[in-house]
Amino acid sequence: NAQLNPTTADLSTPPTDHRTLAQTHSLFITSPYSPGSPLILPNGAYVFQKLQSFLRAQYPQFGFQEVITPIIYKKSLWEKSGHWENYAEDMFSVQGRGATSQIPEAEGGEDGEFGLKPMNCPGHCLLFRDEIKSYRDLPVRLADFSALHRNEISGALTGLTRVRRFHQDDAHIFCRPDQILAEIEQTLKFVGMVYNTFGLGPYKLLLSTRPKDSFIGTVEEWDRAEQQLATALNNIGSEWAINEGDGAFYGPKIDIILKDSNGKEHQTATIQLDFQLPQRFDLQYQASPEELEAGSRTSMDAGLDPSLRRPVIVHRAIYGSIERFMALLIEHYAGKYPFWLSPRPAIILSLNSDPKVLAHVSHIQSVLSGLTPQDAPVTSSSSSPKPLPLSTIQLPIDVDISDRSLGKKIAEARVKKYNHIIVVGGREVESGSMNLQIVNQPNEEVTLEVLENSLGNKLTDKDRT
Amino acid sequence: NAQLNPTTADLSTPPTDHRTLAQTHSLFITSPYSPGSPLILPNGAYVFQKLQSFLRAQYPQFGFQEVITPIIYKKSLWEKSGHWENYAEDMFSVQGRGATSQIPEAEGGEDGEFGLKPMNCPGHCLLFRDEIKSYRDLPVRLADFSALHRNEISGALTGLTRVRRFHQDDAHIFCRPDQILAEIEQTLKFVGMVYNTFGLGPYKLLLSTRPKDSFIGTVEEWDRAEQQLATALNNIGSEWAINEGDGAFYGPKIDIILKDSNGKEHQTATIQLDFQLPQRFDLQYQASPEELEAGSRTSMDAGLDPSLRRPVIVHRAIYGSIERFMALLIEHYAGKYPFWLSPRPAIILSLNSDPKVLAHVSHIQSVLSGLTPQDAPVTSSSSSPKPLPLSTIQLPIDVDISDRSLGKKIAEARVKKYNHIIVVGGREVESGSMNLQIVNQPNEEVTLEVLENSLGNKLTDKDRT
Numbered sequence: 001n002a003q004l005n006p007t008t009a010d011l012s013t014p015p016t017d018h019r020t021l022a023q024t025h026s027l028f029i030t031s032p033y034s035p036g037s038p039l040i041l042p043n044g045a046y047v048f049q050k051l052q053s054f055l056r057a058q059y060p061q062f063g064f065q066e067v068i069t070p071i072i073y074k075k076s077l078w079e080k081s082g083h084w085e086n087y088a089e090d091m092f093s094v095q096g097r098g099a100t101s102q103i104p105e106a107e108g109g110e111d112g113e114f115g116l117k118p119m120n121c122p123g124h125c126l127l128f129r130d131e132i133k134s135y136r137d138l139p140v141r142l143a144d145f146s147a148l149h150r151n152e153i154s155g156a157l158t159g160l161t162r163v164r165r166f167h168q169d170d171a172h173i174f175c176r177p178d179q180i181l182a183e184i185e186q187t188l189k190f191v192g193m194v195y196n197t198f199g200l201g202p203y204k205l206l207l208s209t210r211p212k213d214s215f216i217g218t219v220e221e222w223d224r225a226e227q228q229l230a231t232a233l234n235n236i237g238s239e240w241a242i243n244e245g246d247g248a249f250y251g252p253k254i255d256i257i258l259k260d261s262n263g264k265e266h267q268t269a270t271i272q273l274d275f276q277l278p279q280r281f282d283l284q285y286q287a288s289p290e291e292l293e294a295g296s297r298t299s300m301d302a303g304l305d306p307s308l309r310r311p312v313i314v315h316r317a318i319y320g321s322i323e324r325f326m327a328l329l330i331e332h333y334a335g336k337y338p339f340w341l342s343p344r345p346a347i348i349l350s351l352n353s354d355p356k357v358l359a360h361v362s363h364i365q366s367v368l369s370g371l372t373p374q375d376a377p378v379t380s381s382s383s384s385p386k387p388l389p390l391s392t393i394q395l396p397i398d399v400d401i402s403d404r405s406l407g408k409k410i411a412e413a414r415v416k417k418y419n420h421i422i423v424v425g426g427r428e429v430e431s432g433s434m435n436l437q438i439v440n441q442p443n444e445e446v447t448l449e450v451l452e453n454s455l456g457n458k459l460t461d462k463d464r465t
Numbered sequence: 466n467a468q469l470n471p472t473t474a475d476l477s478t479p480p481t482d483h484r485t486l487a488q489t490h491s492l493f494i495t496s497p498y499s500p501g502s503p504l505i506l507p508n509g510a511y512v513f514q515k516l517q518s519f520l521r522a523q524y525p526q527f528g529f530q531e532v533i534t535p536i537i538y539k540k541s542l543w544e545k546s547g548h549w550e551n552y553a554e555d556m557f558s559v560q561g562r563g564a565t566s567q568i569p570e571a572e573g574g575e576d577g578e579f580g581l582k583p584m585n586c587p588g589h590c591l592l593f594r595d596e597i598k599s600y601r602d603l604p605v606r607l608a609d610f611s612a613l614h615r616n617e618i619s620g621a622l623t624g625l626t627r628v629r630r631f632h633q634d635d636a637h638i639f640c641r642p643d644q645i646l647a648e649i650e651q652t653l654k655f656v657g658m659v660y661n662t663f664g665l666g667p668y669k670l671l672l673s674t675r676p677k678d679s680f681i682g683t684v685e686e687w688d689r690a691e692q693q694l695a696t697a698l699n700n701i702g703s704e705w706a707i708n709e710g711d712g713a714f715y716g717p718k719i720d721i722i723l724k725d726s727n728g729k730e731h732q733t734a735t736i737q738l739d740f741q742l743p744q745r746f747d748l749q750y751q752a753s754p755e756e757l758e759a760g761s762r763t764s765m766d767a768g769l770d771p772s773l774r775r776p777v778i779v780h781r782a783i784y785g786s787i788e789r790f791m792a793l794l795i796e797h798y799a800g801k802y803p804f805w806l807s808p809r810p811a812i813i814l815s816l817n818s819d820p821k822v823l824a825h826v827s828h829i830q831s832v833l834s835g836l837t838p839q840d841a842p843v844t845s846s847s848s849s850p851k852p853l854p855l856s857t858i859q860l861p862i863d864v865d866i867s868d869r870s871l872g873k874k875i876a877e878a879r880v881k882k883y884n885h886i887i888v889v890g891g892r893e894v895e896s897g898s899m900n901l902q903i904v905n906q907p908n909e910e911v912t913l914e915v916l917e918n919s920l921g922n923k924l925t926d927k928d929r930t
């Protein structure tokens with residue numbers, strides 16, 4: 001395996017395990033009733049969804065279209081894709097428990113055996129071949145956040161990193177052979193943009209090439225494809241290396257290997273070419289005038305009408321498993337989440353139980369959460385709720401109005417690692433302000449500005465402790 | 466069954482079936498490999514997600530917290546909840562296919578048998594009891610959009626209305642008995658707000674009360690609960706009726722029955738009290754001083770320490786099955802989707818293949834999609850992509866730059882029922898404007914304003930045809 005750069009310069013303090021950090025922020029729990037399928041608590045679901053929404057927001061500019069596909073498919077689909085045989089150890093099978101399910105299909109029973117999907121690819125192949133495609137329709141880029149299941153042995157299961165149920169930011173690009181270079185280059189840029197946003201990296205890109213003995217297609221086809229991958233890697237200018245002969249039998253791939261703050265390597269994103277599935281699913285498109293003129297045909301096209309070609313499939317994931325990526329980020333941020341991703345951006349503590357203080361607490365909560373415009377009156381009747389627009393960004397702002405001492409409340413808020421602690425007492429009610437402690441905030445200045453804007457008040461030094 | 470008001474005054478033209486309308490808009494397909502699990506195409510997934518995001522945006526103001534829970538649980542969980550026995554016909558069972566899965570658990574094998582979840586309630590009970598709850602923590606309101614599976618017989622499966630795999634906007638409210646009234650009233654308001662947004666209704670509310678023979682708890686407990694439901698129904702002032710004795714054995718419920726434009730009745734939203742699951746899962750909270758003083762204990766509390774009480778569970782769904790709700794909306798709007806929900810809000814057609822025209826087409830697409838600020842230059846280099854913020858609302862604006870005649874392109878766009886058809890030729894390039902046809906737009910004036918704002922141009926009569 002190639003040498004990697006560390007992701008941080010300082011390895012002297014190894015980070016706390018993501019399971020411990022996740023407890024502090026109440027992100028998830030596990031249960032003996034669902035080994036390998038963690039139950040994700042509200043705070044964890046909040047982070048999960050931010051990660052999902054962030055990627056979703058980028059999909060249109062990269063031409064990805066999201067689809068929603070089944071979780072179970074008949075055994076016959078998995079036989080066609082080859083998973084039923086080659087992936088047997090990792091798959092779960094599914095059967096109806098009802099009376100008609102027990103009768104074999106041949107004798108007029110129900111649908112028999114299903115497989116719980118470990119991957120989205122076969123479903124996306126069904127979508128691709130639903131309509132006859134022209135060369136102009138390509139590339140088709142289908143994205144899917146569906147739940148996937150793989151049967152890891154129970155002894156190996158750990159937190160969010162070794163699980164049986166997980167979600168990938170999965171996508172499949174169906175393209176012409178001449179589009180591989182452009183698609184790979186765009187995908188590598190997408191990876192760079194995302195990892196940069198989270199401050200992850202540097203990472204190493206590894207190109208795995210044709211295996212020595214068993215592979216499909218011809219040596220020339222592999223060479224051409226690997227050449228396009230190498231050109232894409234050179235074009236984006238990141239450091240990369242070759243893993244000679246380490247490709248799958250059905251195509252070369254690029255792995256993104258990230259070293260975490262502990263020095264441990266994680267394979268996160270993958271970009272994998274596939275010459276096999278298009279044949280198994282008999283995928284085709286009407287060739288372009290250029291392809292027809294050149295008479296270019298690959299071994300994949302054998303048996304096809306001369307006017308037709310097979311697309312290449314690119315399997316790609318940028319986060320990889322969202323659960324594992326979350327675990328990485330949990331350790332990477334070690335509690336100091338950026339504001340937009342933070343499961344605990346702020347808590348408001350009441351100094352006493354004066355009704356005016358409590359009303360002001362709830363007003364500030366409502367304004368900071370995004371639920372109330374800043375100029376709304378402090379008391380609002382909730383008699384007739386109004387729908388909030390989709391563009392509203394809502395933040396989980398918490399409140400502690402228990403009658404414990406302020407010291408105890410602050411101590412607990414610090415243990416729970418809120419980014420901001422806001423104290424409201426009589427003085428704050430009078431001045432319409434708040435008393436702010438910035439505790440775990442990587443980006444203080446911007447945050448102050450945002451808070452001032454939402455409150456409509458300049459925060460003075462007096463407001464900060 | 467009670468009499469219902471029709472949802473529209475005019476029943477003279479029955480609406481087209483949702484499966485036909487869905488084909489026009491390319492919303493979903495079905496496959497023999499996944500009977501009852503439709504494959505939702507990009508346009509359908511777009512509508513699905515808008516529905517999901519809309520509800521999600523409302524959750525904070527109603528105090529719901531979203532969680533992400535497993536899809537498969539061990540058989541023992543379903544035995545505890547009672548589903549394994551009582552719901553056998555409708556459930557799928559799941560087993561690992563690997564070697565260790567085949568060995569019985571007792572002999573050191575893997576986890577044995579799992580159930581594919583038909584409902585979220587048992588998982589939410591596991592979450593509730595993870596931490597000891599105080600009376601102050603209640604109500605706990607957990608929401609979940611997880612995929613659910615129920616094994617309908619294959620002959621009954623239809624489009625999006627009779628399926629095996631679906632998603633509910635499911636939630637469970639864990640509350641004290643004295644909180645039932647307030648929770649039900651808020652939930653009914655939530656239902657009203659949502660149905661009003663989609664222009665659905667009127668609907669009928671049906672209160673199903675204690676069954677005659679078999680029920681858990683005491684008559685007094687049922688009377689008290691039903692009284693709270695009735696008061697909530699009266700408080701919100703909608704029309705409602707009683708379905709005497711039609712409640713489940715474990716609690717009374719309120720069903721929302723909607724009549725579609727065809728006159729057919731649909732049970733969509735449900736609000737169901739449950740006195741049984743809290744006992745099966747031994748859910749408890751520390752009683753409030755008032756509860757302790759009154760010494761109030763229900764039959765659910767039998768066997769509990771005197772300082773503890775059991776919460777009541779309210780199962781509630783507002784859309785019900787999102788798939789079925791989508792089918793309803795598809796028929797309700799019959800192609801004239803409101804702009805924010807429309808899978809085909811607009812298409813831009815090029816008049817010719819002049820590079821300037823094509824550049825202007827792609828500029829307008831980019832601006833209307835929300836991908837480019839309106840003042841960005843027409844030519845933009847895509848060399849280094851920038852992440853888009855989460856608050857960006859992106860619209861699926863399509864383009865047809867094929868070299869077919871304008872007449873053919875317009876005809877196809879009309880068949881596909883785009884809300885807006887925009888034509889761009891040389892004249893539009895010069896004036897920086899566009900030629901707009903409003904075709905299927907329920908809200909013309911607002912739309913014009915929005916378009917003008919995003920383009921930064923006043924649209925003249927000349928621009929509209």
Ligand SMILES: [Zn+2]
Pocket residue numbers: 119120121172315316
């Ligand atoms: Zn794949």
Ligand SMILES: [Zn+2]
Pocket residue numbers: 584585586637780781
């Ligand atoms: Zn339920």
